[in-house]
Amino acid sequence: LSSNPASDAALRVRDLGEFGLIERLQARIAARANVRFEPRARAAAQQLGTLELSIGDDAAVWRPRDAERQVITTDALVENVHFRLSTTSWRDLGWKSLAVNVSDLAAMAATPRYALITLGLPGDTLVAEVIELYEGMLDLAEKFAVDLIGGDLVSAPCLMLNVTAIGEAAGELLRRDAGKVGDLLAVTGTLGASVGGLRLLEAGRADDAFHQSLLSAHLRPLPRVTEAAALVEAGLRCGMDLSDGLLGDTAHLCEQSRLGAVIDLDAVPAHPALQAEFGPQTLPLALAGGEDYELLCAGPAESIEQAQRLLRPLGTPLTVVGRLIERSPGGPLVRVVDRSGQPVEPPNLSWDHFRG
């Protein structure tokens, strides 16, 4: 994108998109951080812990002196942008809003500990609905021993939620920037169930018992906290959670690791309930549908095999779907190939907040 000041003055957020805007802001933040800090304040900070990982991964990481790493992430959900009260109950919304943040902690292999909840609400919201929202958060919080330790409650024109979750990492991290050429790419569980469930909900089929697994994948995703610990134990160091779809998130991992990737179309583990309902759309949904909250990891074959052994008692499959390669200049970050190795045109379903 141009950095011509004249054209920049008229540039709107939707022209840059979510990721373009983040890139610009990140550049400004980097330019002004640290060196320009007020000397006395910097000196006080330097006697305390150190920042290990900032913008660009699933969460940020700092380490207090002589202590475990602290991992933090935040996510916002806005009514009619991220969810509709016509297709989710307040309780499911509560579960999911905390689950997606806990999933970002799992994506770093951190143990979730605390959460802060900011809630923007119109004044005529029913109190009983707000309580239900919190009950849903607490359903999830109880499963992962998360304490809700604070937040803010404000008046707003529509319902909006901002959840901040904090974890501690006693072991090594799963980072997006730790991929190496030749690493295998693997995913936990199956893909596409969440977007399949969303389509059923939008079609008014919320009570379709046959597709309960798709609906619950969308409404009550289960973050892969235990699985992430197993990946690290198996020696894996590169990974993230899948929120934007396998293709989009593999691209994010490639950007951070400064590599490219090849995905084997036939290896992608689509959720088994998709085929009956969505037929030929099954693989596109599994490749590009978002909000699966499975883990994507990269590492040598031995570590992947060891992780598969450790995940067996949990009943969670870990499927190799491709590998990391050198980035080819001018080519796409992620290539999808069929069983004969021929390139396949990937479906473009990935989500950008300002481009839709």
Next chain:
Amino acid sequence: LSSNPASDAALRVRDLGEFGLIERLQARIAARANVRFEPRARAAAQQLGTLELSIGDDAAVWRPRDAERQVITTDALVENVHFRLSTTSWRDLGWKSLAVNVSDLAAMAATPRYALITLGLPGDTLVAEVIELYEGMLDLAEKFAVDLIGGDLVSAPCLMLNVTAIGEAAGELLRRDAGKVGDLLAVTGTLGASVGGLRLLEAGRADDAFHQSLLSAHLRPLPRVTEAAALVEAGLRCGMDLSDGLLGDTAHLCEQSRLGAVIDLDAVPAHPALQAEFGPQTLPLALAGGEDYELLCAGPAESIEQAQRLLRPLGTPLTVVGRLIERSPGGPLVRVVDRSGQPVEPPNLSWDHFRG
């Protein structure tokens, strides 16, 4: 308020108000925390740090094993609820959104370290304005050595900001619940400047050079980070920052300390620029105007005097404005008295988000 299930079903957020709703949610959270956590998850968490302070103070506090206390706070700002773009520039808005969170860390006597920024924006927002917003945050961040380490960027129907700030406390904390009967109550700086500045802005007098100190108190408040460290060094352990006005915040402190308070009207240090502009409204503004971001503390006379000595080189006055007393059943939490000790009817300007 009634807890009759039939009437509860129709209760709306505005009926309970911000603090009533927080109380209900806090009760649910307390009922479900810890004991109901999944045993395996609880066991994993217990090997890590411990939660020291949850909902109810200016910030939450946990302590990783063998490390300094970690302090976290979060605050949301919604367009046309907390600010209007007609009375603030994007840059000032950026400064203030981070400043109010850093002030909450100062309120605990923590050293600010990190911040996460969630931004909800309409897609047609100018990129240059978003950059200006961040420049304002970075202006403040540089002063206090704060790293912006993450956040989220989402599409929303109006501008909304959620800032989460993290600090570390190497020394003791300033807590709201540490007040004792007989403690003197004291405030740093002067009061009422911010609400005075807001009234000038709303009257279209943003360029009134004579009242620059009022305008900048409202638009670019300076959190009392260094002052808070001095208060703790002087032996004070009870304190908070003033965001809801002296009367409202003294009530919050009394609630947490389970005490009452008496404020001496004549001792309240109103900002010197208020009198000329606001005449007889000066004391009401100083008592009940919000967003001063000064510190309110409570402690024995010797500690207050020691704090006054330590604050002198910083040029910050610390003024005794009253004292903590036993709570009188049925009476008001905070009484205001004149110089003869007679009760004065306090002005009610304190802010509740859903009652306005």
